[in-house]
Amino acid sequence: MPALGLHAAWPYVAAAYVVFLVLVVAYVAIVASKITRLERRLDGRDAGHGAAGRP
Amino acid sequence: MRVASRLIAAQSRPTRGLRSLALLSAAALGAGYGLAFFSAPIEADQGFVQKIFYLHVPLAITTLVGFVAGGLLAAQHLRTGDRRWDVRSYVAIHVSTVFAVAALGTGSIWARASWGHWWVWQEPTLVSFLIVFLLYACYQPLRFAIVDPERQARYASVFAIVAAAFVPVNFVAVRMAQSFTHPRVLTDTGGSMPGSMRLAFVACLGAIGLLHVTLCRLELDAKRVRMRARRMAMESERAAFAAPAAAAPAPPSAAAPGVLVAGGR
Numbered sequence: 001m002p003a004l005g006l007h008a009a010w011p012y013v014a015a016a017y018v019v020f021l022v023l024v025v026a027y028v029a030i031v032a033s034k035i036t037r038l039e040r041r042l043d044g045r046d047a048g049h050g051a052a053g054r055p
Numbered sequence: 056m057r058v059a060s061r062l063i064a065a066q067s068r069p070t071r072g073l074r075s076l077a078l079l080s081a082a083a084l085g086a087g088y089g090l091a092f093f094s095a096p097i098e099a100d101q102g103f104v105q106k107i108f109y110l111h112v113p114l115a116i117t118t119l120v121g122f123v124a125g126g127l128l129a130a131q132h133l134r135t136g137d138r139r140w141d142v143r144s145y146v147a148i149h150v151s152t153v154f155a156v157a158a159l160g161t162g163s164i165w166a167r168a169s170w171g172h173w174w175v176w177q178e179p180t181l182v183s184f185l186i187v188f189l190l191y192a193c194y195q196p197l198r199f200a201i202v203d204p205e206r207q208a209r210y211a212s213v214f215a216i217v218a219a220a221f222v223p224v225n226f227v228a229v230r231m232a233q234s235f236t237h238p239r240v241l242t243d244t245g246g247s248m249p250g251s252m253r254l255a256f257v258a259c260l261g262a263i264g265l266l267h268v269t270l271c272r273l274e275l276d277a278k279r280v281r282m283r284a285r286r287m288a289m290e291s292e293r294a295a296f297a298a299p300a301a302a303a304p305a306p307p308s309a310a311a312p313g314v315l316v317a318g319g320r
Binding site: 005009017019020023024031034035038 | 101102103104106107110111114150153156157160161164165167168266270273274277280281284
């Protein structure tokens with residue numbers, strides 16, 4: 001197959017780099033969302049404990 | 056409890072080590088891909104589409120190294136019995152599986168641009184990488200199918216070691232097989248790369264490797280926080296359960312408070 005010109009090649013190059021970027025960002029977002037959910041659950045626990053402790 | 060959750064919240068923020076590692080990998084990625092796009096020459100045979108090489112090949116190499124590292128860490132777990140090694144092995148394999156998806160995706164795009172096909176089943180390099188990926192895709196379901204944590208860690212470690220042994224065997228077998236269309240990069244001549252191309256490739260390989268280490272560190276930190284939170288939740292539940300039992304007046308036949316609490320469960 002003959003080499004693609006710059007005009008025809010750049011969408012492939014961009015697609016490859018975008019695939020990688022999307023995967024890395026999705027991975028980091030999933031890890032971050034898990035930590036945020038944990039923090040929220042602990043905050044809820046705190047609020048519950050505070051309400052229970054109040055007269 | 057409030058103090059405990061503040062402690063966990065503080066720990067869940069990126070530590071200084073993780074932050075500097077993330078900055079270092081961002082700088083390395085910037086430098087590596089800057090060299091790849093602005094310093095390395097356009098390849099004569101493939102043209103601009105060859106720039107995918109600087110992403111695809113480092114991803115594939117890092118994936119395979121990560122799988123082997125996962126096996127070595129698993130061996131350390133079986134040797135010492137320390138669960139931390141198992142967690143490290145799990146994280147190395149998990150991140151490598153994500154990188155394997157990226158390597159397959161970028162490779163497929165490159166194949167479409169250079170060969171006119173998304174996938175070539177006759178090519179041993181492609182098929183062997185897919186087999187390795189599918190093998191490791193079984194790791195997570197196998198691991199989480201086992202409920203008992205001790206057995207889970209042990210079986211997952213055995214799987215990781217066997218699969219890691221398969222990676223270099225597979226690599227050698229592919230080297231010995233005849234190539235159909237996929238080029239060989241790691242040869243004695245360095246894939247016939249000129250100096251600036253080789254420099255860009257090595258920089259990209261280092262940057263992707265550093266990114267792998269950073270993501271492993273991120274997941275390890277997150278796991279550590281989650282484990283500590285779970286432990287604290289269990290302790291607070293146990294304390295909440297024990298408190299009313301201790302406050303209640305002891306029946307005349309009770310031998311000791313400890314026995315009462317244990318019996319209350």
